[in-house]
Amino acid sequence: xxxxxxxxxxxxxxxxxxxxxxxxxxxxxxQTHIVEAVGAMVKDGSxxxxxxxTVESEFAAMSAAIGASAAGARTYTATASxxxxxxxxxxxxxxxxxxxxxxxxxxxxxxxxxxxxxxxxDAMSQRDCGWVQLYAEDNQAAIGLHVIAxxxxxxxxxxxxxxxxxxxxxxxxxxxxLPDRAAIDAYLPPFAPxxxxxxxxxxxxxxxxxxxxxxxxxxxxxxxxxxxxDGFDVLAAEYEAATGHHHxxxxxxxxxxxxxxxxxxGSVAGTIKDAVDELDGGTGVVTLSLYRPFPADQVxxxxxxxxHVIVVERAFAPGAGxxxxxxxxxxxxxxxxxxxxxxxxxxxxxxxxxxxxHMLADAHAGRLADLSFLDLRTDVVQRELATPRSR
Amino acid sequence: MNPDGDxxxxxxxxxxFGIRIHGRGGQGAVTAAELLSVAAFLDGHEAQAFxxxxxxxxxxxxxxxxxxxxxxxxxxxxxxxPDAVIIIDATLVHHVDVFAGLPPHGYVLINSxxxxxELGLAELTRRHERGRAITVGATDLAREHVGRPxxxxxxxxxxxxxxxMVTLASIEAAVRDRFRPRLAQANLRAAEAAYAAxxxxxxx
Amino acid sequence: xxxxxxxxxxxxxxxVGNRLLPAEWRTEQSNPxxxxxLNSGHRACQGCGEALAARYVLDAxxxxxxxxxxxxxxxxxxxVFSTPYPESSWQVPWLHSLFANAASVATGVAAALKxxxxxxxxxxxxxxxxxxxxIGLACLSGMxxxxxxxxxxxxxxxxxxxxxxxxxxxxPPAARTATTxxxxxxxxxxxxxxxxxxxxxxxxxxxxxxxxxxxxxxxxEAKVERAMSLRGARYLHVLVPCPLGWGSAPAxxxxxxxxxxxxxxxxxxxxxxxxxxxxxxIRDPVPVEEYLKPQKRYAHLFGDHPRADVLxxxxxxxxxxxxxxxLLAEEP
Numbered sequence: 001x002x003x004x005x006x007x008x009x010x011x012x013x014x015x016x017x018x019x020x021x022x023x024x025x026x027x028x029x030x031q032t033h034i035v036e037a038v039g040a041m042v043k044d045g046s047x048x049x050x051x052x053x054t055v056e057s058e059f060a061a062m063s064a065a066i067g068a069s070a071a072g073a074r075t076y077t078a079t080a081s082x083x084x085x086x087x088x089x090x091x092x093x094x095x096x097x098x099x100x101x102x103x104x105x106x107x108x109x110x111x112x113x114x115x116x117x118x119x120x121x122d123a124m125s126q127r128d129c130g131w132v133q134l135y136a137e138d139n140q141a142a143i144g145l146h147v148i149a150x151x152x153x154x155x156x157x158x159x160x161x162x163x164x165x166x167x168x169x170x171x172x173x174x175x176x177x178l179p180d181r182a183a184i185d186a187y188l189p190p191f192a193p194x195x196x197x198x199x200x201x202x203x204x205x206x207x208x209x210x211x212x213x214x215x216x217x218x219x220x221x222x223x224x225x226x227x228x229x230d231g232f233d234v235l236a237a238e239y240e241a242a243t244g245h246h247h248x249x250x251x252x253x254x255x256x257x258x259x260x261x262x263x264x265x266g267s268v269a270g271t272i273k274d275a276v277d278e279l280d281g282g283t284g285v286v287t288l289s290l291y292r293p294f295p296a297d298q299v300x301x302x303x304x305x306x307x308h309v310i311v312v313e314r315a316f317a318p319g320a321g322x323x324x325x326x327x328x329x330x331x332x333x334x335x336x337x338x339x340x341x342x343x344x345x346x347x348x349x350x351x352x353x354x355x356x357x358h359m360l361a362d363a364h365a366g367r368l369a370d371l372s373f374l375d376l377r378t379d380v381v382q383r384e385l386a387t388p389r390s391r
Numbered sequence: 392m393n394p395d396g397d398x399x400x401x402x403x404x405x406x407x408f409g410i411r412i413h414g415r416g417g418q419g420a421v422t423a424a425e426l427l428s429v430a431a432f433l434d435g436h437e438a439q440a441f442x443x444x445x446x447x448x449x450x451x452x453x454x455x456x457x458x459x460x461x462x463x464x465x466x467x468x469x470x471x472x473p474d475a476v477i478i479i480d481a482t483l484v485h486h487v488d489v490f491a492g493l494p495p496h497g498y499v500l501i502n503s504x505x506x507x508x509e510l511g512l513a514e515l516t517r518r519h520e521r522g523r524a525i526t527v528g529a530t531d532l533a534r535e536h537v538g539r540p541x542x543x544x545x546x547x548x549x550x551x552x553x554x555x556m557v558t559l560a561s562i563e564a565a566v567r568d569r570f571r572p573r574l575a576q577a578n579l580r581a582a583e584a585a586y587a588a589x590x591x592x593x594x595x
Numbered sequence: 596x597x598x599x600x601x602x603x604x605x606x607x608x609x610x611v612g613n614r615l616l617p618a619e620w621r622t623e624q625s626n627p628x629x630x631x632x633l634n635s636g637h638r639a640c641q642g643c644g645e646a647l648a649a650r651y652v653l654d655a656x657x658x659x660x661x662x663x664x665x666x667x668x669x670x671x672x673x674x675v676f677s678t679p680y681p682e683s684s685w686q687v688p689w690l691h692s693l694f695a696n697a698a699s700v701a702t703g704v705a706a707a708l709k710x711x712x713x714x715x716x717x718x719x720x721x722x723x724x725x726x727x728x729x730i731g732l733a734c735l736s737g738m739x740x741x742x743x744x745x746x747x748x749x750x751x752x753x754x755x756x757x758x759x760x761x762x763x764x765x766x767p768p769a770a771r772t773a774t775t776x777x778x779x780x781x782x783x784x785x786x787x788x789x790x791x792x793x794x795x796x797x798x799x800x801x802x803x804x805x806x807x808x809x810x811x812x813x814x815x816e817a818k819v820e821r822a823m824s825l826r827g828a829r830y831l832h833v834l835v836p837c838p839l840g841w842g843s844a845p846a847x848x849x850x851x852x853x854x855x856x857x858x859x860x861x862x863x864x865x866x867x868x869x870x871x872x873x874x875x876x877i878r879d880p881v882p883v884e885e886y887l888k889p890q891k892r893y894a895h896l897f898g899d900h901p902r903a904d905v906l907x908x909x910x911x912x913x914x915x916x917x918x919x920x921x922l923l924a925e926e927p
Contacts, residue, residue: 053741055737056733066690067705073710138465199688208679274466
């Protein structure tokens with residue numbers, strides 16, 4: 001049954017239904033509503049069998065999650081932006097130790113300059129930390145991806161982060177359907193750890209691995225992560241059978257016969273779909289729900305017929321250019337399609353339907369540069385560049 | 392528009408209807424948008440609400456948005472061409488461009504005991520479709536029924552009467568679900584009073 | 596024939612050892628069936644105080660918890676020399692995460708054990724002085740503040756040894772390290788710096804705080820036992836000489852630990868909820884020189900240009916501890 005609620009609440013209710021046993025939490029805008037809701041559910045007893053730990057930093061949050069997961073508890077936390085960076089060391093540690101922690105990242109820009117609004121800089125900065133990265137297009141997807149995340153994490157013994165656009169999704173009220181508790185219980189069996197800290201069978205977790213074995217350990221971690229490329233859709237199909245909600249690693253919208261295809265992650269895909277719907281056709285949209293591991297084959301298949309691929313990025317690599325574009329270009333190697341990078345919506349600047357349509361007009365007229373920033377205030381930039389710097 | 396007296400008539404929304412709410416931090420602009428979206432949902436529509444994500448400190452100008460449609464809403468940008476504007480704090484009228492993008496057939500609902508002319512908005516009245524721009528003394532009604540100058544829910548009642556885009560019944564359900572019974576009841580009395588006042592004017 | 600009770604003086608001390616003690620007074624180390632939680636084969640230096648202390652502490656903890664124990668280790672010497680993949684010296688379940696987070700990881704382990712119905716299993720977190728008082732202090736303080744059910748043990752060799760003997764917040768004044776060289780007008784670690792971790796722990800008013808050394812085995816084991824009899828946040832700070840970093844003879848490790856306590860520079864105490872409850876009196880005090888001389892890290896205070904002023908300042912610190920904690924035993 002559908003109801004109208006805030007994205008953060010939908011996520012909290014969903015996570016609660018996944019029966020987490022330990023939730024360490026540290027607040028940061030715009031994730032706070034999520035952990036507050038989970039904390040309240042633990043405190044009033046509606047979420048039983050769960051310990052909610054108010055830790056003293058995000059680094060402590062991920063560290064406590066590592067300990068909890070290694071000791072056999074289903075573990076969850078949430079963060080954003082600076083908090084994600086503050087726990088960066090621990091992110092690599094969690095994936096290296098093969099711990100199935102699930103975390104919501106309420107995507108937010110990274111300072112300096114400090115900015116509390118939505119873009120993908122945070123998660124993108126950690127794209128190589130060894131976690132599975134999922135991106136929600138809307139709050140119904142946020143719900144589904146969290147449930148699938150717990151299942152996928154425990155199946156692969158690999159941590160999963162679910163990226164949900166901060167404010168834009170977390171603070172948006174929209175209709176969602178929370179999955180039925182029985183359905184989740186059937187879909188998500190109790191956590192059976194691959195390895196467990198227990199005096200009954202002592203193990204050493206976190207040994208020092210030298211040059212003679214490190215490469216093999218890391219190769220195996222890569223191999224394990226790659227299982228999610230196909231594994232995600234298998235588990236998502238099972239989720240769909242249980243709940244009726246459809247999620248796939250890569251989705252195409254009007255891509256058949258499209259000469260131009262826009263690739264995007266997250267909520268901006270919705271605006272882009274509205275934008276292309278108002279045009280005469282010939283433009284499709286590819287949305288990635290799975291970004292790490294990168295589903296290269298699926299992207300290539302959906303985009304194969306296009307002349308022009310425009311990657312709308314919600315982050316960028318200073319001094320280099322697009323982030324997702326690099327992966328897309330790699331996936332399209334050998335194909336004739338031209339790939340353009342459009343950096344849009346940094347630091348919470350709204351990506352509007354009108355701007356997307358202008359971008360497409362530029363693209364069709366051959367005016368779209370290889371790398372451009374949507375809605376860049378060129379007057380401001382030119383004035384700054386023209387201002388002499390004092391010594 | 393609502394047939395007389397029927398507080399439950401739900402119109403078909405052929406095109407997306409966008410509402411922009413202006414207020415100051417602490418006046419409940421965000422809550423108003425959320426409640427509006429819940430009410431529209433309860434009426435059977437698709438609805439979306441979100442705040443402008445500004446600094447949100449007490450007293451600072453904030454805007455919130457609500458979209459109502461009859462197909463799923465995928466758009467994620469602020470409402471720049473509103474079909475209705477609700478202004479919770481009349482002092483914003485000449486400080487913030489509260490009417491930006493508003494077409495002549497758009498609705499304007501301003502919380503004020505004064506009329507549009509007195510607020511210096513005679514020009515607006517001239518440009519706008521008759522009866523679509525009104526003021527309602529919601530703060531006074533809130534003081535009277537709730538005992539506090541919090542006009543946001545009261546204004547939703549006025550909005551329902553003015554535009555017919557949500558039913559009073561659904562506003563009531565949304566408010567009851569969100570607030571404790573006594574507070575909900577008091578606010579709904581204010582909303583009902585505002586609703587009645589606006590309907591009376593539109594039939595004058 | 597009448598019998599005569601023979602009084603054994605110094606019962607319970609090293610003089611009698613374990614042989615003449617009733618079984619329940621004997622140290623776990625004298626038990627041939629002890630766990631050997633840190634088994635042989637690790638790569639520690641000859642004379643390593645930390646390896647010794649870790650074995651003492653964990654075996655005592657295993658005894659106190661009847662084997663229901665999980666250990667969490669910070670990055671540092673202990674972790675590095677005990678787990679060279681594919682080997683491990685640990686005979687208890689053991690987790691190493693990062694340098695700064697042993698206390699937080701332990702918090703998570705304790706929560707998981709509770710939530711999976713296994714909280715008869717106790718959690719012990721351990722790290723060196725660097726990982727505890729410097730980079731790990733925020734996590735440790737958080738664990739204390741929440742009163743999480745963890746015993747945290749700091750093996751204090753007074754510098755970052757694993758990375759080449761750099762100064763930490765636990766390095767004593769005047770000590771030479773690679774980042775506080777014995778050069779210049781004020782050689783060695785500056786005076787007026789450093790953290791008294793035991794007092795910081797006490798300031799959190801946690802259920803139990805204690806200091807110990809590898810020289811007082813009965814005392815150390817008793818403190819571990821006491822700690823494990825309690826729930827909530829507990830802290831044990833153990834002085835562990837490091838022959839490499841201190842420039843001392845490997846055979847001197849235990850002797851130096853004893854001298855540290857006897858001269859007053861390292862008081863042995865217990866505290867509960869912020870109040871000192873017991874101290875180990877100094878039966879035969881020695882001047883600080885006797886402790887400092889065998890250590891090359893203090894060599895610049897002796898030799899051709901002795902620094903009487905520095906020695907005097909160090910003696911003053913020792914005297915302050917003696918006065919503060921009333922360490923000089925009164926005759927019974």
